[in-house]
Amino acid sequence: MPASLPPRVHRFELHGVRLAFDAGSGTLLELDEAAWRVLGDYLKRGFEPAALASSPPLPGEPGNGREDAVAEEARQEAGRLRESGALFSATPLTPRLEPVLKALCLHVAHRCQMTCAYCFASGGDYGEVAGSGLMTPATARAAIDFLLGSSPDVRRWAVDFFGGEPLLNWPVVKETIHYAERRAATVGGRVHFTLTTNGLALSPARLAFLDRHAVGLIISVDGRPAVHDALRRTASGRPTWSRAVKAARLAASTRPAGEGGRATGPTPWVRGTFTRRNLDFAQDALFLFRLGFPQVSLEPVCGGPPELALRPEDVPALAGQYELLAGECAANGFRFYHFELDLSGGPCVSRRIAACGAGSEYLTVTPEGDLYACHQLVGHDGFRVGDVRHGITRPEAGRRFLEGGVASGQCSECWARFLCGGGCRAAAFFEHGEVGIPPSLECALQKKRWECALWLAARRQR
Amino acid sequence: MHAKKPVDEAGRADIEEFKTPHFKIVFSAGWHREAYRTDLPRDCRDCQTSCQSACKTSCTVSNQSCPLDNAG
Numbered sequence: 001m002p003a004s005l006p007p008r009v010h011r012f013e014l015h016g017v018r019l020a021f022d023a024g025s026g027t028l029l030e031l032d033e034a035a036w037r038v039l040g041d042y043l044k045r046g047f048e049p050a051a052l053a054s055s056p057p058l059p060g061e062p063g064n065g066r067e068d069a070v071a072e073e074a075r076q077e078a079g080r081l082r083e084s085g086a087l088f089s090a091t092p093l094t095p096r097l098e099p100v101l102k103a104l105c106l107h108v109a110h111r112c113q114m115t116c117a118y119c120f121a122s123g124g125d126y127g128e129v130a131g132s133g134l135m136t137p138a139t140a141r142a143a144i145d146f147l148l149g150s151s152p153d154v155r156r157w158a159v160d161f162f163g164g165e166p167l168l169n170w171p172v173v174k175e176t177i178h179y180a181e182r183r184a185a186t187v188g189g190r191v192h193f194t195l196t197t198n199g200l201a202l203s204p205a206r207l208a209f210l211d212r213h214a215v216g217l218i219i220s221v222d223g224r225p226a227v228h229d230a231l232r233r234t235a236s237g238r239p240t241w242s243r244a245v246k247a248a249r250l251a252a253s254t255r256p257a258g259e260g261g262r263a264t265g266p267t268p269w270v271r272g273t274f275t276r277r278n279l280d281f282a283q284d285a286l287f288l289f290r291l292g293f294p295q296v297s298l299e300p301v302c303g304g305p306p307e308l309a310l311r312p313e314d315v316p317a318l319a320g321q322y323e324l325l326a327g328e329c330a331a332n333g334f335r336f337y338h339f340e341l342d343l344s345g346g347p348c349v350s351r352r353i354a355a356c357g358a359g360s361e362y363l364t365v366t367p368e369g370d371l372y373a374c375h376q377l378v379g380h381d382g383f384r385v386g387d388v389r390h391g392i393t394r395p396e397a398g399r400r401f402l403e404g405g406v407a408s409g410q411c412s413e414c415w416a417r418f419l420c421g422g423g424c425r426a427a428a429f430f431e432h433g434e435v436g437i438p439p440s441l442e443c444a445l446q447k448k449r450w451e452c453a454l455w456l457a458a459r460r461q462r
Numbered sequence: 463m464h465a466k467k468p469v470d471e472a473g474r475a476d477i478e479e480f481k482t483p484h485f486k487i488v489f490s491a492g493w494h495r496e497a498y499r500t501d502l503p504r505d506c507r508d509c510q511t512s513c514q515s516a517c518k519t520s521c522t523v524s525n526q527s528c529p530l531d532n533a534g
Contacts, residue, residue: 032484034484039485070484078485457489458488
């Protein structure tokens with residue numbers, strides 16, 4: 001690991017507002033005309049102290065006295081910002097500390113009622129052909145024992161119920177929540193739960209249980225009915241939009257947004273997916289907001305079936321959609337997940353440097369109890385790290401995820417390095433066959449989302 | 463244990479110290495001041511919770527609020 005990372009400043013304009021983001025300090029600046037030009041000058045010429053102290057006009061730059069004076073004033077400001085560390089700030093690094101396991105993704109069901117065309121889990125079974133596809137109570141308990149036993153000094157853990165469709169193994173979801181709560185309580189700790197569902201099997205009784213245990217809910221809806229039903233159908237080919245929206249509305253009814261209300265659990269996120277078929281995906285997000293869901297996320301399909309996977313040539317159109325969506329969020333108070341940037345209270349240093357923690361702080365458990373570095377890589381033997389009964393027997397498989405990150409390769413040169421932590425390692429693996437090279441299409445989209453998020457943050461500060 | 467939002471204090475210091483007509487600091491996380499030193503509290507070493515589950519919403523890194531700030 002290098003001793004420090006080089007300074008990086010990103011200058012951009014969005015909706016008529018000129019902004020600059022300093023990667024090293026996490027400083028967002030709004031620029032006037034003079035600052036915009038002076039900063040552009042430095043970004044072309046380099047930003048060594050000597051260059052900052054005094055820089056002659058660029059070829060073709062107006063040379064009248066008034067403009068010279070304004071430009072000089074802006075240059076002096078830039079120099080003082082640099083001296084204070086808020087602009088062109090280098091980032092000292094120290095070795096990452098040994099990570100501790102804190103979270104498990106429990107694949108309680110490798111089954112699903114649906115056969116979504118873009119599903120990375122091959123319709124829920126991750127390509128498996130044998131076995132029931134359902135986690136047993138004993139395996140679930142062993143997973144909780146493994147989690148708490150792996151990190152005895154931790155007192156707050158996270159468990160995500162995932163699949164397939166986790167509600168297809170409802171008895172194990174319930175029992176695991178009870179068991180984990182009891183086990184954590186014996187050591188004065190607490191487990192935070194989340195559950196990702198297509199909503200088809202979410203009944204009022206089940207929701208009431210999830211509410212009582214403050215289980216975070218993520219419900220899958222892709223947006224407009226035609227968009228959703230084109231790809232999210234049952235195994236028998238039936239559309240699912242109506243049932244999914246009914247479930248999301250049910251969940252939203254017991255968990256309204258805002259503080260101090262009647263909420264019985266965290267406000268649910270409605271999460272969808274968009275493909276090449278709906279490059280106007282902002283309309284799907286806005287549709288969901290206008291249905292009454294206050295928190296929405298839409299994820300791009302960057303791999304999978306060629307007719308659905310987004311392509312590099314789609315980036316300009318997608319960027320325009322993100323900009324449109326950011327404007328609507330500013331005007332109407334919508335919360336789009338990828339724009340909810342929290343620079344001052346966001347992730348810790350380790351996460352900013354090394355991303356999500358998959359493979360070390362976070363592992364995935366299959367119905368049979370096998371441990372994988374990431375939920376997206378279940379079935380890839382090179383990422384199987386062990387099993388819940390014998391623990392981690394192949395630590396090198398998890399440590400592969402520590403490769404890359406912001407301290408090396410092209411990410412170390414990027415202005416967004418501390419916002420994405422080097423990006424999704426699974427996406428990198430699917431694109432490049434290794435986890436240390438950032439995924440190119442996702443990287444381009446991520447940077448546009450950060451621009452929108454920074455712009456939105458600036459708007460909210462006004 | 464965790465000290466409440468040290469980066470906020472650093473960021474405010476930047477904003478208060480530097481008021482200019484051309485470059486307006488909207489906000490500063492203050493990372494250059496302290497947040498990247500691993501001997502400071504906002505670090506996974508001392509973190510008693512996990513933020514990994516948040517990434518499951520998007521299957522990527524999130525910049526949602528640190529759960530420490532909401533931990534009971």
